[in-house]
Structure formats: structure tokens, C-alpha cells
Amino acid sequence: MPNIAVLPGDCIGPEIMNAALEIFKAAQQVTNTNYTIQSYPFGGAAIDAVGEPLPASTLAGAKAADAVLLAAIGGPKWNDAKERPEAGLLKIRKSLNLFANIRPTKITPGMVQYSPLKPDIAKNTDFVIVRELTSGIYFGQPRRLGTADAVDTSHYTEAEIKRILEVAFTMAQSRQKHVTVLDKANVLATSKLWRQVAATVAPNYPDVTMDFEYVDAAAMKIVSNPTQFDVIATSNLFGDILSDEAAAITGSIGTIPSESRGIAGPNLYEPIHGSAPDIAGKGIANPIAMINSVVMMLTNTFHDTQTAGVIQNALNQTIEAGTLTPDFGGNATTTSMTTAIIKAIEATK
């Protein structure tokens, strides 16, 4: 039986996790599927319970699972903690060898009116950024900060580039079959290597087309007309910048999920937003990004497109009916939105 480790986290974390899990449960009844779900303390909640953000039992549970589902962690309560909640996040990312970060940007019909893009462009926007997460200028040596000069080093090996490109090409095969490699190959040696490696990887995916684009030109297209993109593959630094830019064109960070892919162990799924301490306990947190994280997990890890589809359709219906939380100008609560989605799921039985 598929086994999911759930880390509900802090502040709005448990609120949106409960919502997403109730919806997931209702969908399992429709598709006759059965996932085992085990919850573990993580972040501030774990500091409160056992004095550290990533207890050994939580890490062991996560490692043994087929997928990890995480809501946000942290908050002002733990600002002075000896070990902050965020330290737990860095440790779990490292322990699970999460080398690829995947962020979809899709504007569903019900969301078009909230996007800053022109409506006809917004409704055709559907792309994924595959960002390399464990190398590049964030980790290259030497690095040094002096008073009169400073050094960072952009470093990539052929194996690191090949690994991330294979993720991108495989993903493209189940989408629109196009990969765009974003780089600065007119200036950077690492970018030139990316192009060389891409030229050797692409022939292994004859059904997928590929092109190269400079990152500066692509940054402009993301906010003007991103409809040409399907799967974007890029380095750690460029991916960091572009994935926040991409989030902005959907109109809210409250909708977007992410996948961090492990080398051998489980992938980790989480909303891209934080724990929103300012609205915690008010019952108004937008659960969409958490629900989309479940959908992404079902699709990419479990290949259960049936259960994912049941959730996705019910969510789209609910958004189109205007049942939305205050961050979208609606007056729904987390609970009333969840109830509406479950009702839509049950109607498909």
C-alpha cells in the first residue's frame, strides 16, 4: 500500500493540511484507492514537543515513505529557539538528497481573472520550471567574502546537468513534449556545458523537442507571453529567480504547489508559500496550494491520475463557483471551501 509521511508544520500548516487530507480521503472513496498516511511532528511543533525541529523518528518516517507531504513551518514563536524550525527544513532536504525543484505555473479558467496577464494569454499559460537544487553558484568553491573583494563560483559537473535534464525531458514526455533550456551561454562557461550536455541528452527523447534561450529574454516572456513554454530546465540561481517570477503571474502564492525530487528516496511536496503567522488560527487560510500539492504527488509519484483528476475537477468547480478565501477577495473560510470541494467530489460518485 502506498505510504505517505505527512508533516503538518506550523501556523496555517495544520489548517491547510487537514483540509487537503479530508479532500484526499473523499477522493479515495470515489476511486477505491487506499493510501496509508502517517503524521510526524516537524518544525516549530517538533521543537515544542521534543526540543528539536527534525526529530530522528520524523526523519526515519520520511525516509521510509513513498512520498512526503509538507505544509509550511516556522513563525515568530520560535524566533529565539536554539535551533530554528527552518534548520529542520535544510536538514530534511539534505538527508533526502532533493536535487530537483519543480514548480508548475498553470492558470485554470477560474483563476484567469486574478492574473496580471492578458486573459487570452493567461488561459493558455501552463508550464513547469525544473530547477537544479544542489549545485551551481550556491555551492561552488571557492567562495570568499573580503572587504575589498568577494568570490562566488558557479560550478556544474556533467553528471549533475544530465540528471536534472533527464527529469525535465521525462516530464515533457507526459506534457506538451517540449523542453526549453534557460542559460546565459553567451557569457558563462557553465551555461555552455549545459548546452553541450543537453545536446547529448535530447536524442534519448526523440518525441521531445528542445530549444535554448537566454535567461534574460525568458524573464521578459514569463511576464508578457509565457504560452510558448512547456518544461523549462535551468540552473539553481536562474531557477530560484524565475520560479518566484512565475508565481506572481498566477495572481497569488496561495495556489502553487512544488515538488522536490529525491535521488533515490521519496519526493517531497509542499505549497510554495510560508506558514502565514499573521492569519494563523483565523480559519481563512487558502488551502488551494496544499490541495494542489496532493494532486502533484498523486500524479508524479503514484501515477494515480484518476484520484488526482477527481480532486482537480472538484477544486476547479469550486473556484469557478467563486467559493474563495479572503486572499482572493472571497468570503469563504478554509472549512467552507473544503466542504464545498468534498461535496463536488461526492457528486462524482
Ligand code: ATP
Ligand atoms: P516564508 O519565509 O516561510 O516563505 P514568508 O514571510 O515569505 O514566509 P508567507 O508565510 O508565505 O511569507 O506569507 C506572505 C503573505 O501571504 C502573508 O500575508 C500571508 O498571510 C499570505 N499567505 C501565505 N500563504 C497563504 C495562504 N495559504 N492563504 C492566505 N494567505 C496566505
Ligand code: MG
Ligand atoms: Mg517566502
